[in-house]
Amino acid sequence: MDYEQFKVESDKVFAVLGDKDLPVTLADDIARLKDLAATVEDPQDRWDAEGDIVSIEGILQAGEGADEEPWSDAMNQAVQAHARAxxxxxxxxxxxxxxxxxxxxISRIADTAPANEQAAIVEMNESLLMLAEALEPDAR
Structure with missing residues (x-):
C-alpha cells in the first residue's frame, strides 16, 4: 500500500472526529488504520502514516475529560479545517x-482554543506538513 491510499482511509476517520456522537466502530477503525499503516511500503511514508494515527489518538484523548465534556467549537473548527486541507x-x-x-x-484556531485542547489541535498540523512535503516533488 502507498501513503496516498492510506491517507484516503485515515481522512475518513479524521472526518468523524468532529461529530457530536462518535461512531461505535471508531476503535475498530483505528485498529484497522494501524494494520494498514504496517503495510505501507516506503519507510518514510509508513512513519507518516503512523504519525497520522498518533494525531487521531491525540485528538481523541484531548476530547476525553473527566465529565466527558464535548469538544469546544475550536476543536470542531480545527477538525473541519483539517478535513478541507x-x-x-x-x-x-x-x-x-x-x-x-x-x-x-489550524494554528490560528489553536491560539484561541481552550488550554486542554491546544496541543491536540496543533498536532493536526504535523500530518498536513508531512502531506505538503510528500507532494513537493510532484509539484515541480
Whole structure:
C-alpha cells in the first residue's frame, strides 16, 4: 500500500472526529488504520502514516475529560479545517497550497482554543506538513 491510499482511509476517520456522537466502530477503525499503516511500503511514508494515527489518538484523548465534556467549537473548527486541507482533489501544487493554508488556519484556531485542547489541535498540523512535503516533488 502507498501513503496516498492510506491517507484516503485515515481522512475518513479524521472526518468523524468532529461529530457530536462518535461512531461505535471508531476503535475498530483505528485498529484497522494501524494494520494498514504496517503495510505501507516506503519507510518514510509508513512513519507518516503512523504519525497520522498518533494525531487521531491525540485528538481523541484531548476530547476525553473527566465529565466527558464535548469538544469546544475550536476543536470542531480545527477538525473541519483539517478535513478541507487534506482534500485530495486538484494538482499537487493546489494540494500543497491547501495543506499549507490548513496549517495556518489550524494554528490560528489553536491560539484561541481552550488550554486542554491546544496541543491536540496543533498536532493536526504535523500530518498536513508531512502531506505538503510528500507532494513537493510532484509539484515541480
Amino acid at each position: 487534506t482534500d485530495d482533489s486538484g494538482t499537487p501544487a493546489e494540494r500543497i497550497a491547501r495543506a499549507r493554508a490548513g496549517i495556518t488556519a
